[in-house]
Amino acid sequence: MSALEIDDGPLPLYERIKRGILAKIESGAWGRDQRIPSENELVRALGVSRMTVNRAFSELADDGVLVRIHGVGTFVGGGAPLAPLMEIRNIAEEIAERGHGHSATLLCREVALAPVEIAGQFGMNSGRRLFHTIIVHAEDGLPVQLEDRYVDPAAAPAYLDQDFSLVTPNQYLMGVAPLSGGEHLVEAVLAQDWECRHLRIEPAEPCLLVRRRTWSEGRLVSAARLLYPGSRYRLGGRFENATGR
Amino acid sequence: MSALEIDDGPLPLYERIKRGILAKIESGAWGRDQRIPSENELVRALGVSRMTVNRAFSELADDGVLVRIHGVGTFVGGGAPLAPLMEIRNIAEEIAERGHGHSATLLCREVALAPVEIAGQFGMNSGRRLFHTIIVHAEDGLPVQLEDRYVDPAAAPAYLDQDFSLVTPNQYLMGVAPLSGGEHLVEAVLAQDWECRHLRIEPAEPCLLVRRRTWSEGRLVSAARLLYPGSRYRLGGRFENATGR
DNA sequence: GGACTATACAAGTATAGACATGTTGATATC
């Protein structure tokens, strides 16, 4: 755990501590759900009073930036409010199941310097390089998903050499790095202009944005933003109660 | 015996152990009446204190999930309704977990003639009457969900008599008609004007619309439209690989 | 009056150790 650094300036001390914490989170040094130093640790490290640290922590907790658990510790917030559980499905298979034709258009294929927030998720510093692809998936010619994906080269070295009109990134990664876990975050957003053009939708049309991260053997393999036009797509999930009643 | 895995997160250790155990049971890895690892085995496997494992076991035993026999071991209990509790979540509990206050405003409570598309879902002709409620759920005073729900009177005759500021429809229905299955559909939409007013959002703001249907003993109990402001809410789901791939 | 410190106490969580009590199975003994 790297120590918290606070710069000096005209701001109140508790305010500078708050900014120092936010900087740690924004840089990815302190990831989501990660435990951060306790009040007393910061008291010793910064040489300030506990009440001052407490104020910084409390205000960030009120804002939802941090989560504090009595007797346990303080954690970076933003954790998913776990609601529905969904499967990792392959869009090409979904479309095929509906008896339609799937096609994919490759908009971007590159080795990219990881943006800060992406690099943090992969647990690396922002200097590392990741594979990056942007693909538009269409159903009978009509765009239904814009897929913006970063992949860890260590997990799938030959990723960029695939012919994504034949094999979806999802399919390929499942074969190369067997899925051991995943996470979905679903939001409703308005798409950006260039996204609207490629999805052939109006700028005011709401879209589903699914952020999907998949792990293989404890290592994050891929982080993808999947953008669906709201008028053309729905997500669904079912479950049956297996254990009883 | 596969080892118990506990994830990290902003929860007390004993709570995370409880969830790990529940996950094992839900996934079927630990079947009914099966013996699970002893306290000392988990102490060694997880590197925690025995009292912590003991607390997790004891609380699950109090809930009927586990059965403990002095001198013998700890066993999975019979017929605990586990899975649904994890997946169909109660908005009041979610908000409470974030340390915020939940409040509900009842906009509508009536016996209604079922609209055609709703009646069809309930497997009845459109002449039948259903209970109908519209409730706005708020987190610290800020609206986060508009719940528009139809309920089968045969499954929950006293539904309309509840005080929904104390008990959410979800909570009440879970008690009256034990959940045996469910379905989610998620869309991105623009809210209607009256919905925007009650959620206090701009008409152009995209919203998540979750259509949730729940069954009890093979019969559809409730069909709900849950509308979330896109700027204030995200849905999330995680899974660990129990079944493979 | 706000910022900051210092101090104190409460309550929740986790560890470590200890001892009691119940169950089981192997072993020696009758």
Place this chain on the structure above:
DNA sequence: GATATCAACATGTCTATACTTGTATAGTCC
């Protein structure tokens, strides 16, 4: 074969200690 004994292991319960957040109060400084 039946039985008594013992060791190993299980849960049940209790201490003590330490560390965490939650909260309140009083005082100092600018």
